[in-house]
Structure formats: structure tokens, C-alpha cells
Amino acid sequence: MFKPLDDFIQQQAWLETAAGPLQAWINDTFSRAGGAGKTTKNLLNGTWLGHPLHPVVTDVPIGAWICTFVLDTLAGMSDSSELRTAADITLATGLAASISAAGTGWTDWSDTYGKDRKVGLLHGLTMVTAVVTYTVALVTRLSGARRAGVILSNTGLAVASAGAYLGGDQVFDLGYGVNRTAYHQGPSDFVPVLSESELETNQPTKVDADGRAVMLIKQGGQVFAMDDTCVHAGCSLSGGRIEGRSIICPCHGSQYELDSGSVINGPATRPEPTLSVRLRNGMIEVKGE
Ligand code: FES
Incomplete structure (x- = not known):
């Protein structure tokens, strides 16, 4: 991770303070639901898939919102109402898909610890901010304030990109979700x-x-x-x-x-x-x- 950002995150004691109770609440919620809770957690973790589910489902909102940006840009150049409508549809599609991304992400995060837990919480909160921004953007667009709505959705894309950076760092820098036995081999004979x-x-x-x-x-x-x-x-x-x-x-x-x-x-x-x-x-x- 970019060092000044890493230092900044490590100085944020409130992340650690907030993480404990939030993780306890998520895990208690699953535990209280008994067998159904365990099944749901397995589903959200991706245990059934043989692969973490979160990185699979996050492609949908990010992809949809990139389409929104492209369509908005083209609509701005052509003044096409069809492109504007298409941009609104992709924005709404991204919002709908963000529900599964949030469910899988917070479930994975509930089993993190240490530095991974802090970065993960910031990643999650950043993505929640992006979703709120996109929600306001959609309402603003549909109410007729097109220009303000586009500015808001572009802001949402910038926030989501920052959140995606943090999520990627969790995997590629901190090693969350990687197979901890990937390089374990042998012995080749008894x-x-x-x-x-x-x-x-x-x-x-x-x-x-x-x-x-x-x-x-x-x-x-x-x-x-x-x-x-x-x-x-x-x-x-x-x-x-x-x-x-x-x-x-x-x-x-x-x-x-x-x-x-x-x-x-x-x-x-x-x-x-x-x-x-x-x-x-x-x-x-x-x-x-
Ligand atoms: S279940 Fe997390 S380390 Fe084993």
C-alpha cells in the first residue's frame, strides 16, 4: 500500500474501537440463527463455490457503474435521451448488485483480525459511502436535476474506486482470502x-x-x-x-x-x-x- 495512506490508516484508532463490537454483532447474528445462520454464512463466504464469493459479485456493481460513467459521457456529447436512460439503468443495476457485494463483504470481514481488520473496515465504510452517493445520484437524476446527478454519480465512482483499492490491498498486500497452504508441498516420499x-x-x-x-x-x-x-x-x-x-x-x-x-x-x-x-x-x- 501507498506508505502515507498506510500510516494514516494505522493512526486511526477509532477503526479498531469500532471493529470489535461490529464484528461481534455480525457473528452473534449468525450464531443466533443456528443452522440457518451457518448455512447463510457458508453461502456468503463462498464455501459452496470453492472460492470466496465476494470478489465474484463485486464485479457487477463496479462494472455497471463504469458503464454509467461511459454512458453519461456519451450522453453529454450527443444529448441522447436513450443514452441518459441507459446510464440510469446501469446505475440502478449497480445499486441492486451492491446488496450482494455488501452481504458477502461484511461476512468475510467478520473473521478478520489485526491490520486486515482495520483496512477491511475502512474498505467497507468507503463502499457504503459510494452506495449512499449513488443512491442520492439516482434520486437526483430521476427528479430532473440531471447535471447534479451526474456529478454525484461520478463522485460515487471515485469513492468506489478508492474502496476497491483498499479491498485489493487486503488481498495482495495483507493476504486476506489467499490459500495459506498454496506453497506447501511434499514430502515427495514417505x-x-x-x-x-x-x-x-x-x-x-x-x-x-x-x-x-x-x-x-x-x-x-x-x-x-x-x-x-x-x-x-x-x-x-x-x-x-x-x-x-x-x-x-x-x-x-x-x-x-x-x-x-x-x-x-x-x-x-x-x-x-x-x-x-x-x-x-x-x-x-x-x-x-
Ligand atoms: S478458520 Fe480462520 S484460520 Fe482457520
Whole structure:
């Protein structure tokens, strides 16, 4: 991020003050809704899609509003009422699509922490400002004050662009939403990591497999191995809780099947990498895919 902007954001203590209660309110709302809340959160996170949903749906309002800008510019040059109408339609389309962008964005943000949480909150508030500006712009246009409406929508595009910059920074600079195991590989052949007798049943245990942190779990005489780093935000899964044939991450509650690593509940959207396991001479050996 542009350094003076980064410094400015870090000086904004109010962002941290506001973030805690807001995150608690969002998460409490999902929790109070029970199973329906969990299903809704999985839907908004993109767990069902295998990819975060927010960056997918944000393309619609941003694209629509860029069309509004282009159509307004062309309408200004040609004095075409059809182009003016088309510009209003794309503006309204962007506003309608911003509902799903907001729902997915605030849901993702509710599981952030640290610097990511501050930048994310500013990103969200900036986008809310853009939506309010566009709403006023649409009302102003429809009431006949065309010129003022166009100025307002152009202002909205500038605000939304600033918000998009902050959102992009969250991913490309701070790493929000990236697969935290993307570069984890190997070992390419089986390596011994722990003696069989040392692994207790239903006790997640972290071991080192040629430099890769791996979690072992023994259940029903079978040993499962998966990467110890949670794909969502990097927490250690060996600090998690077992539920049936699954492990629940201690940080934000992502739940993975032990045998396949498939995501049962988010916020994770990708499967947790698993490793092959074999038992040799009283030792547990693992191998990466
Ligand atoms: S780090 Fe967020 S669910 Fe595991």
C-alpha cells in the first residue's frame, strides 16, 4: 500500500474501537440463527463455490457503474435521451448488485483480525459511502436535476474506486482470502514423523514432515494427516477441536473432513490439503500429494 495512506490508516484508532463490537454483532447474528445462520454464512463466504464469493459479485456493481460513467459521457456529447436512460439503468443495476457485494463483504470481514481488520473496515465504510452517493445520484437524476446527478454519480465512482483499492490491498498486500497452504508441498516420499504409540486417539498432534507442519489424528485405529496450517487464515489446526470425523479450526471455526480435507463449514472456501499415511516398523510415515 501507498506508505502515507498506510500510516494514516494505522493512526486511526477509532477503526479498531469500532471493529470489535461490529464484528461481534455480525457473528452473534449468525450464531443466533443456528443452522440457518451457518448455512447463510457458508453461502456468503463462498464455501459452496470453492472460492470466496465476494470478489465474484463485486464485479457487477463496479462494472455497471463504469458503464454509467461511459454512458453519461456519451450522453453529454450527443444529448441522447436513450443514452441518459441507459446510464440510469446501469446505475440502478449497480445499486441492486451492491446488496450482494455488501452481504458477502461484511461476512468475510467478520473473521478478520489485526491490520486486515482495520483496512477491511475502512474498505467497507468507503463502499457504503459510494452506495449512499449513488443512491442520492439516482434520486437526483430521476427528479430532473440531471447535471447534479451526474456529478454525484461520478463522485460515487471515485469513492468506489478508492474502496476497491483498499479491498485489493487486503488481498495482495495483507493476504486476506489467499490459500495459506498454496506453497506447501511434499514430502515427495514417505518420511517417519512419530511413533505409533505416541499418538493418542482423538488428540490432534502437530509433527514435522521434512519441514512441513502436519497434523495427525488417530481415530478408530486409522491415522489421518493434513497440513497443520488452516487454509483460511493460517491458524494451527492441531489446536482445534474434533467433532466426529472432522476437525474444527480454533480461530474462526472452519470445519474439515479428516479423510478428504473437504470443507464442511467456512469461512474457509478451499479444502485443507491431506497427506498419505502409512505405518512402518511402529512409525507413522506421511507423504505429500
Ligand atoms: S484460520 Fe480462520 S478458520 Fe482457520
